[in-house]
Ligand SMILES: [Zn+2]
């Protein structure tokens with residue numbers, strides 16, 4: 001084979017697209033019910049947007065971005081995540097001027113140079129929302145409820161919501177020092193990445209995936225105990241809302257996000273059906289991000305859910321069957337003279353709102369009937385020498401196997417009638 005798709009990418013074939021569409025349509029419908037509106041941003045942005053918003057020292061920025069210089073000498077990056085572009089668009093287009101909370105959703109590919117493994121791709125796809133303009137914990141509850149509702153609507157069970165608060169620029173520095181104090185005696189035993197984190201971003205030590213680091217940091221101080229009054233009130237209110245909405249969760253002090261613009265709520269949705277890479281998606285509050293990107297201080301919260309991961313779980317749970325796409329009508333043309341009238345018939349049926357198909361490979365009648373079966377057609381119209389001579393078409397009901405002649409002029413209305421549910 002001469003060409004192969006790039007490593008870490010997927011072709012989503014017609015057998016799989018109905019499932020993808022089901023996932024995306026479910027998400028769109030729920031977003032509509034929750035009052036979120038779609039936003040589409042470019043596939044690429046100035047590199048600086050991501051270095052700024054995600055931080056130079058993150059793995060994504062330092063090792064995983066698809067960055068290149070364009071012909072104009074600009075440094076460009078294929079978006080590795082969805083939030084920064086949405087916030088950039090919010091600021092640039094002054095969506096704040098519309099007043100109220102901007103409730104936005106997106107469906108987008110993201111690009112990361114990752115080591116390909118189950119559930120991780122170099123082009124992956126995400127569903128996400130961003131709610132910008134309020135720091136009310138009820139909005140946190142709404143965003144989390146939407147994410148959980150989405151999975152429930154898809155039939156995905158066996159998942160859990162993991163919750164934490166990462167504090168704010170007032171209380172986090174205090175916690176950071178407590179954590180450093182705790183880790184100081186064994187910092188040289190941590191992995192290289194964590195030793196760097198110890199200096200630059202100690203909170204990130206807490207979500208290190210290495211067993212050794214996890215063990216050493218198991219008894220790290222709990223950030224919840226270091227929260228300031230405002231952050232604690234917010235966290236308590238959110239928990240009360242989730243309880244009232246009957247959304248179960250577990251609090252995990254090891255769930256963190258590293259940067260100062262991430263504030264208060266952090267959450268992740270995990271499924272044991274995903275194995276070790278068990279996060280389906282996650283999100284949190286980012287009250288400092290709009291300002292970081294050049295807008296006025298504006299609070300916000302959002303999440304991103306992986307489509308590929310949702311699909312892995314759907315398949316794992318045996319929920320991946322999407323309804324097979326079938327055609328309403330198959331037109332069987334016998335002989336070259338029948339091709340043109342068949343084509344006209346096909347066009348008339350399609351313009352009347354039906355799906356219709358014919359054979360383009362000069363199959364025999366038997367071959368065409370097999371094709372009609374394979375396509376799942378409810379009605380087959382046959383056009384041969386005899387029909388042409390009489391100005392009729394043979395209409396065959398593929399379920400009852402009944403067939404009759406129908407005048408050409410009357411075919412479309414008769415097919416419509418035959419397709420009606422009472423004839424099914
Ligand atoms: Zn605080």
Ligand SMILES: [Zn+2]
Nearest residue numbers: 191194208213
């Ligand atoms: Zn580590």
